[in-house]
Amino acid sequence: MYVGIVVGSVVATRKSDDLVGHKLLIVQKMKPNGEKLDDLEVSVDSVGAGVGEHVLVTTGEPAKYVFGTSEISIDSAIVGIIDSMEYSE
Amino acid sequence: MYVGIVVGSVVATRKSDDLVGHKLLIVQKMKPNGEKLDDLEVSVDSVGAGVGEHVLVTTGEPAKYVFGTSEISIDSAIVGIIDSMEYSE
């Protein structure tokens, strides 16, 4: 999993059936010290995240299980909203 | 998932049986602000996408489910056509 910040959202009317009803958010990877990294991806929200929030993102095959099924074409899910981090370099 | 732009297509007569009948498109990764990145891959269309369109791409194991089966040798699928994006750096 990685730590990211929600920086936007995507609207797609024509899409796979299994994406219907899901919120597609743009997440930018960040370091625990707050520094934003270049990596951006579209992740499906599962916890009610909004723009500006620090989130925990699961990618790949395991991301599907947040949605209660193994048969869904989702490869990235926001699985938590981060309250705090402790980190020493 | 990532945001990309369809920049071309691939023709392969000799191919795996499970690819027959599928449209193989070349997708270039882009940032939400429209800047094209270096990453290019071949993705299988599932939504009727065409050259020049901004698309949403799912990769890896989850990409298979757009095609209604878990037993297919496809590791990247176009799962949506993007209408709009909101994004603040």
Added chain:
Amino acid sequence: MYVGIVVGSVVATRKSDDLVGHKLLIVQKMKPNGEKLDDLEVSVDSVGAGVGEHVLVTTGEPAKYVFGTSEISIDSAIVGIIDSMEYSE
């Protein structure tokens, strides 16, 4: 799998049900000679690891099985605490 050092932890009150009760640690990838690399991720502990320890991390789909199930939205797990490494460049 990769070798890393535990450098911190993450607290997330609002999170996916299958993450409840798991310790979310921040792991920094390192070379066997001790040099820290730039890669950081959040990994779920399964062996009682703590900050400063050198750990072995499994990522992707296989990480789920440390937790005795295939239906969990975890893509990275600490699967061992490293006692020693032999390494010649």
Added chain:
Amino acid sequence: MYVGIVVGSVVATRKSDDLVGHKLLIVQKMKPNGEKLDDLEVSVDSVGAGVGEHVLVTTGEPAKYVFGTSEISIDSAIVGIIDSMEYSE
């Protein structure tokens, strides 16, 4: 999937049982315009590809299904031989 060119082959007498009888080819990733990239990997042939041919490669979990089973330790398969590509930068 990615586009590559077959640049060599690997011989391994001592190997996993499920690799026996499979042709192990070295594939170099390329851009659609023919420019070779640095990435090289060993991919298992499924379409009768040979050195110098442009091929389509599937990686990760989906690569297994070209061989008609989900229980095989293959993470990369050549799934097509490319006849032509259309591509505009």
Added chain:
Amino acid sequence: MYVGIVVGSVVATRKSDDLVGHKLLIVQKMKPNGEKLDDLEVSVDSVGAGVGEHVLVTTGEPAKYVFGTSEISIDSAIVGIIDSMEYSE
């Protein structure tokens, strides 16, 4: 799969049950021409490989099947010992 050279090993007494009895080797990725690359990972041996040998490594979900099960927290396996490679740049 990738070509690598075994450069070391890892000892971990406290570890996931499914790793017990497996040899954990450090593998450095290399080009077919022998040039070592920066990438290093810990891979589980399945063919009796030793330090200095050139090996073939499978990563991700497919790596599990070398060990005869889909329910094991292993994401990288040495699946062959390389006798020779033919390669032209």
